Amino acid sequence: QVQLQESGPGLVKPSGTLSLTCAVSGASISSGNWWSWVRQPPGKGLEWVGEISHSESTNYKPSLESRITISVDKSKNQFSLKLSSVTAADTAMYYCATRHGTSFYWGRGTLVTVSS
Amino acid sequence: EMVMTQSPATLSVSPGERATLSCRASQSVGYSLAWYQQKPGQAPRLLIHSASTRATGIPARFSGSGSETEFTLTISSLQSEDFAVYYCQQYNNWWTFGQGTKVEIK
Numbered sequence: 001q002v003q004l005q006e007s008g009p010g011l012v013k014p015s016g017t018l019s020l021t022c023a024v025s026g027a028s029i030s031s032g033n034w035w036s037w038v039r040q041p042p043g044k045g046l047e048w049v050g051e052i053s054h055s056e057s058t059n060y061k062p063s064l065e066s067r068i069t070i071s072v073d074k075s076k077n078q079f080s081l082k083l084s085s086v087t088a089a090d091t092a093m094y095y096c097a098t099r100h101g102t103s104f105y106w107g108r109g110t111l112v113t114v115s116s
Numbered sequence: 117e118m119v120m121t122q123s124p125a126t127l128s129v130s131p132g133e134r135a136t137l138s139c140r141a142s143q144s145v146g147y148s149l150a151w152y153q154q155k156p157g158q159a160p161r162l163l164i165h166s167a168s169t170r171a172t173g174i175p176a177r178f179s180g181s182g183s184e185t186e187f188t189l190t191i192s193s194l195q196s197e198d199f200a201v202y203y204c205q206q207y208n209n210w211w212t213f214g215q216g217t218k219v220e221i222k
Contacts, residue, residue, distance in 0.1 A: 046203055048211035059210050106159045
């Protein structure tokens, strides 16, 4: 059973950088999966923000591409999200997720608030 | 960029009744379509993948159908625990989610 766990600061200042990590268990991040980040602003829908492959290829949501970096740390079996120049519009629950075989696995999410 | 459109935005249904939710893709996604249920304060729960395959542990009252650009999620007889928000997701090319359908008690 694949398990994902997000971690990182819950509060980020405007214009700062949001940094989150997703720890993976039950699967190797070096396997043939893509590892994704999804966010959900309070009271709104789900938004895919980007993904990284086992070979470290990345795909980003076009509207975020100038501010986003997703990376992997194979030694720790985890992947990370960095989002720069954040504003209040980046306040959201951030989930890490993956498609493994025919199923999808999600973390429980972590709330990030952008506020001074 | 792919757009997923769900309808209706809100569906009012009495317990025991059937609920039918729709999802339309702006371009073909084949059968690469999933449905999720989300309750307040919880992560999305996978119901259906590959357009019509129930995920492990999902009751048979949930069924999915469709292909290419038109998809449907049917809940045959709504139980109290089914009142929630439902999202469709395409995974043919990156991921894109619909805006959600809220199923509320009539």
